[in-house]
Amino acid sequence: MSSVLFQIENNVAVITLNRPDKLNAFNREMALLLQQQLDECASLQEIRCVYLTGAGKGFSAGQDLAEIVATDGPTMTQILSEHYNPIIDRIRKLPKPVVAAVNGVAAGAGANIALCCDIVVAAQSASFIQAFSKLGLIPDSGGTYFLPRLIGWQKASALAMLGDKISAEEAERMGMIYKVIAGEGFASATLQLAQQLAQMPTQGLALIKQAFNQSFTNNYEQQLAVEDQLQQQAALTDDYKEGVNAFLEKRTPQFKGK
Incomplete structure (x- = not known):
């Protein structure tokens, strides 16, 4: 079974991180495959929105630490420059909205990949953890x-330094995410x-999306x-044109994405 499902x-x-036995922790294969699928989302005109979620009980536990300590595992330079940074860059530059549906724990890079998406919704059982400081690291994947x-x-300094586990409800209250969706209908909603x-x-x-991206570095003028x-x-x-005509004609617009 592929480590990232796509349909x-x-x-x-619909992109599903698919290493449920590892809480969808990222290894090299999974990171590179996610990049490929984001590229496909950019190139296919029929795709007009991207939905990113996790299989099983977690969204993503971040980096698979077992891969790092393996003899032939990637270096930290590779993990950032070849795995995570390209994912963040693709999500932010993708000319289509990206929804992160956080169905469970989102920790480390997993949390920050979710937070870089355009709209983040979370199940009531989800949580967010900036787990880096407990390993002697700094938040990466755009976390800082x-x-x-x-x-x-x-709040960002405290969460990054203390590594507190933040519930979905608390994340919504502090403006970290858009909305918590309770109940068993999370996936369908x-x-x-x-x-x-x-x-x-x-x-x-x-x-x-482009305007928001540029607002990070621009002054108001x-x-x-x-x-x-x-x-x-x-x-x-x-x-x-369709939106204006539909408004004037008092009907529901039929947008084509063009």
């Missing part, structure tokens, strides 16, 4: 970048969210210029 349902690419921007400097995004104006959503530029692009899309 397309109603214009949604995204976490303080999501929850503020003080979160997939429905992804399918809703897949029926929206895909290019418009991609431009929102630069960001106003970015909004001006990207809004002009959005106004040229077929979906914009």
Whole structure:
């Protein structure tokens, strides 16, 4: 069985991390395969949203430490430059929304891969752990970048240094994630969210993502210029025309992602 499962349902690419016996901890094979599948999501026009989740009881426990200590295991340089950094870069640059459906524990790199996604939803039983400090390491996979921007400097510093286990409800309260979805219908409810995004104006959503990415380094004047530029692009899309016509005609728009 592949360590990452991939299927397309109603214009949604469903990507499932699939090492459930290891709580979906990453090894080299799994990291490289996830990169390949994210590339496929970028290239296939029929895919209009990506849904990332984990098999079994966990989302991802982060790096498989057994691989690191193996005689022929990857070095830390390889783990970051060849495994995790390319995953983060692909998710942020993918011109389609990425939903992380955190079904269980998300620790270390597993937590930060989830947090770099556009919308993060979590099951009530899920938890988030910046486990790095307990190994003498720093948060990687974008953790030092995204976490303080999501929850503020003080909370991010505390979580990174103490390595506290944060429940899904607490993660929602502090603004780390979008929403907790309770009950046994987590998978169907979160997939429905992804399918809703897949029926929206895909290019418009991609431009929102691009604007947010650029806002991390721009001052407000630069960001106003970015909004001006990207809004002009959005106004040229077929979906914009359809949205306006549907509004004026008082009907439900039929977006095509073009």
